[in-house]
Amino acid sequence: MEPVEAHPLPTGPHRNPNAEADGALVRQTLAGDKRAFDELVGRYQRSAVAVAYRLLGKMDDALEVSQEAFLKSYRSLDTLQKPEAFAGWLMRIVSNLSLNYRRGRKTRSQLPLDDLLDSGDRDPQAGGDSVDPVRVLAGKELGERLKKALDALPEKQKMAILLFTIEQMPQKQVAEALECSVEAVKWHVFQGRKKLKEMLKDVL
Amino acid sequence: MKLTGENLEYTISQYVDGTLSEIDRRALEEQLVADAEARLHVTHEAHLTNLLREYAVVDQPAVDFDSFQAHLSSVIADEPSHLAQPIRMTTVWVRRLSIAAAVGIAALVGVKFIPQTGDSTRPVGTVIVAGPAIETSNSPADINIAVGPSDALIKRGQTLSMADDSIFTPAPRVVISSGAGTGQIAMDSGQPLY
Numbered sequence: 001m002e003p004v005e006a007h008p009l010p011t012g013p014h015r016n017p018n019a020e021a022d023g024a025l026v027r028q029t030l031a032g033d034k035r036a037f038d039e040l041v042g043r044y045q046r047s048a049v050a051v052a053y054r055l056l057g058k059m060d061d062a063l064e065v066s067q068e069a070f071l072k073s074y075r076s077l078d079t080l081q082k083p084e085a086f087a088g089w090l091m092r093i094v095s096n097l098s099l100n101y102r103r104g105r106k107t108r109s110q111l112p113l114d115d116l117l118d119s120g121d122r123d124p125q126a127g128g129d130s131v132d133p134v135r136v137l138a139g140k141e142l143g144e145r146l147k148k149a150l151d152a153l154p155e156k157q158k159m160a161i162l163l164f165t166i167e168q169m170p171q172k173q174v175a176e177a178l179e180c181s182v183e184a185v186k187w188h189v190f191q192g193r194k195k196l197k198e199m200l201k202d203v204l
Numbered sequence: 205m206k207l208t209g210e211n212l213e214y215t216i217s218q219y220v221d222g223t224l225s226e227i228d229r230r231a232l233e234e235q236l237v238a239d240a241e242a243r244l245h246v247t248h249e250a251h252l253t254n255l256l257r258e259y260a261v262v263d264q265p266a267v268d269f270d271s272f273q274a275h276l277s278s279v280i281a282d283e284p285s286h287l288a289q290p291i292r293m294t295t296v297w298v299r300r301l302s303i304a305a306a307v308g309i310a311a312l313v314g315v316k317f318i319p320q321t322g323d324s325t326r327p328v329g330t331v332i333v334a335g336p337a338i339e340t341s342n343s344p345a346d347i348n349i350a351v352g353p354s355d356a357l358i359k360r361g362q363t364l365s366m367a368d369d370s371i372f373t374p375a376p377r378v379v380i381s382s383g384a385g386t387g388q389i390a391m392d393s394g395q396p397l398y
Contacts, residue, residue, distance in 0.1 A: 038276075050260070166256050
């Protein structure tokens with residue numbers, strides 16, 4: 001019998017294990033403790049920047065939008081009805097601001113070539129491996145194709161894949177960010193991946 | 205029951221994500237033992253997911269998150285503390301208070317102005333209207349209305365030039381005076397009306 005999977009099965013979390021702690025930090029912030037909000041920033045800055053970067057394609061823009069999103073979340077923290085849902089709520093702010101920013105910029109998010117070259121050169125060194133130019137070039141091409149394929153997806157499917165598959169956020173949090181049910185998140189992920197497989201069938 | 209088509213793909217998608225229920229997972233794994241096509245689906249799905257995650261890690265430029273957090277912290281430090289704004293009204297509360305105020309005003313208007321059905325003969329209220337005082341005259345008044353050239357035209361000797369007009373049309377001058385023989389002019393057009 002063949003093995004069930006040639007690639008290791010990725011893991012997918014259901015619920016946010018930090019939800020309760022997030023709720024406590026939100027309440028502390030509302031009680032005047034700004035250090036509690038710093039902790040929330042520390043927890044979610046990577047996800048926020050990553051999502052903004054995927055949607056905007058430029059790191060400078062992503063950092064600007066992420067900062068704006070955290071500031072906005074701080075200012076309107078008292079309107080958050082479920083403090084435990086902070087992460088999903090923040091991601092909704094990040095994605096909305098990113099989409100608005102992108103519309104304002106009137107360009108589709110295209111990753112600049114410089115960014116690709118930077119990332120291709122940097123990462124193997126960071127890992128301490130020797131640089132294999134063929135592998136780097138193949139990686140760049142594949143990355144570019146993946147990016148184009150992701151950009152071609154409908155907005156909800158793209159966001160669901162970004163947040164759930166790539167950022168590995170819990171489905172409940174993704175549902176809060178997309179303002180839909182967990183079942184709808186599953187469906188968006190499924191439909192999105194189905195289209196990606198079709199677009200990338202020659203490399204899968 | 206053997207899954208096929210889109211049902212199978214959807215189930216595999218959840219299986220790879222680890223979001224399938226225990227019962228469904230066992231049923232799928234039983235099917236995978238004998239179904240090569242289903243196993244291929246699992247392989248493709250897992251490969252795509254790993255590729256997406258790998259690409260995400262490789263693709264993203266490095267960010268100094270310590271600096272980012274420190275900068276954000278200083279920005280937040282300049283913001284007013286939530287505790288310092290105890291009366292800050294949320295949109296929800298503004299809406300609620302607006303509705304309450306509107307209902308209160310409507311009730312007040314209703315009580316004040318809608319006619320009561322109980323005692324309809326009783327006057328609702330008294331209205332006092334203040335008007336101009338009646339003017340009285342101490343002496344008999346007379347009104348003179350004269351038609352002809354104005355005094356100014358007469359003084360300037362321009363009446364002759366208007367003689368022809370005066371024949372065919374009433375003279376342009378209208379004088380209204382009143383008073384007890386004083387001849388005080390109340391209104392004088394002063395110039396030709398045409």
